[in-house]
Amino acid sequence: MINFHGKTALITGGSRGIGRACALLLARFGCQVAITYQSNEAAAAEVIKSSGQHGLAAKAYRCDVTKLDEISSMAQSVVKDFGRIDVLINSAGISQIVAVPDLTEEDWDHMMSVNLKGTFFCCQEILKQMQIQKGGRIVNVASTAGQVGGFIVGVNYSASKAGVICLTKSLAKYALPSGVTVNCVAPGLIDTEMTSSYPRERVSSLVASIPMGRMGSADEVANGIAFLASDAASYITGTTLYINGGTYLG
Ligand SMILES: NC(=O)c1ccc[n+]([C@@H]2O[C@H](COP(=O)([O-])OP(=O)(O)OC[C@H]3O[C@@H](n4cnc5c(N)ncnc54)[C@H](OP(=O)(O)O)[C@@H]3O)[C@@H](O)[C@H]2O)c1
Numbered sequence: 001m002i003n004f005h006g007k008t009a010l011i012t013g014g015s016r017g018i019g020r021a022c023a024l025l026l027a028r029f030g031c032q033v034a035i036t037y038q039s040n041e042a043a044a045a046e047v048i049k050s051s052g053q054h055g056l057a058a059k060a061y062r063c064d065v066t067k068l069d070e071i072s073s074m075a076q077s078v079v080k081d082f083g084r085i086d087v088l089i090n091s092a093g094i095s096q097i098v099a100v101p102d103l104t105e106e107d108w109d110h111m112m113s114v115n116l117k118g119t120f121f122c123c124q125e126i127l128k129q130m131q132i133q134k135g136g137r138i139v140n141v142a143s144t145a146g147q148v149g150g151f152i153v154g155v156n157y158s159a160s161k162a163g164v165i166c167l168t169k170s171l172a173k174y175a176l177p178s179g180v181t182v183n184c185v186a187p188g189l190i191d192t193e194m195t196s197s198y199p200r201e202r203v204s205s206l207v208a209s210i211p212m213g214r215m216g217s218a219d220e221v222a223n224g225i226a227f228l229a230s231d232a233a234s235y236i237t238g239t240t241l242y243i244n245g246g247t248y249l250g
């Protein structure tokens with residue numbers, strides 16, 4: 001039985017999609033939740049309202065993960081408010097549909113800045129706190145696009161997510177002595193706001209190639225993340241959990 005009683009989770013990108021589903025699930029499992037959002041304050045407030053229904057503390061913080069000073073002050077505020085951070089889930093991210101010849105330097109830099117740099121510097125900052133506490137769980141959100149290349153999304157997105165998978169392994173080695181595990185999930189096509197803007201014919205064509213014949217839900221990804229963030233995953237670090245409806249079955 002997964003149990004988060006007495007624990008605090010920090011979830012970046014907790015206002016929507018996969019991050020939102022993680023916040024609601026962990027709160028249901030007895031976890032205090034701190035979520036971050038970039039601009040969608042109203043959505044973040046809704047998540048906090050729902051998470052708080054379980055009688056535990058829940059709070060939202062504005063933080064653009066591309067800005068190191070904002071990550072640092074957000075982390076300090078979370079520790080001040082909750083006293084500790086046991087779990088970090090890095091779900092903040094963006095995607096882009098762009099053809100190779102059209103991809104600009106600005107597209108490349110912005111994608112790397114949010115998905116790769118943001119994920120790393122959130123890990124770096126929160127690891128300091130977890131090292132003081134002598135333990136913790138970090139779960140990063142990568143993508144099948146980072147393993148086999150993207151079908152709909154641009155090269156910049158796939159490369160950023162491949163980077164997330166590799167930084168997860170490197171950080172897992174670094175964090176071993178402090179009792180912190182670092183893992184990631186690689187979701188396939190998930191039904192969230194991110195994918196709602198994708199061209200329908202390309203989504204249908206991709207869905208047709210998924211053995212389970214459908215998109216995944218944010219809740220299904222959150223289930224995998226919750227496992228990796230729990231004590232049940234105590235002997236797992238540096239791994240990538242595929243949540244993709246059997247995509248690699250061939
Ligand atoms: N959906 C999929 O098919 C899929 C598949 C594989 C991997 N993923 C990955 O899963 C993660 C979550 O995706 P999702 O589908 O849940 O996306 P989503 O519904 O679009 O939510 C994205 C979240 O990231 C936040 N965010 C965006 N830019 C940010 C920035 N610069 N600083 C801080 N927060 C920022 C957003 O905050 P605001 O609400 O304030 O804008 C929002 O909370 C992403 O890393 C994505 O790449 C998604």
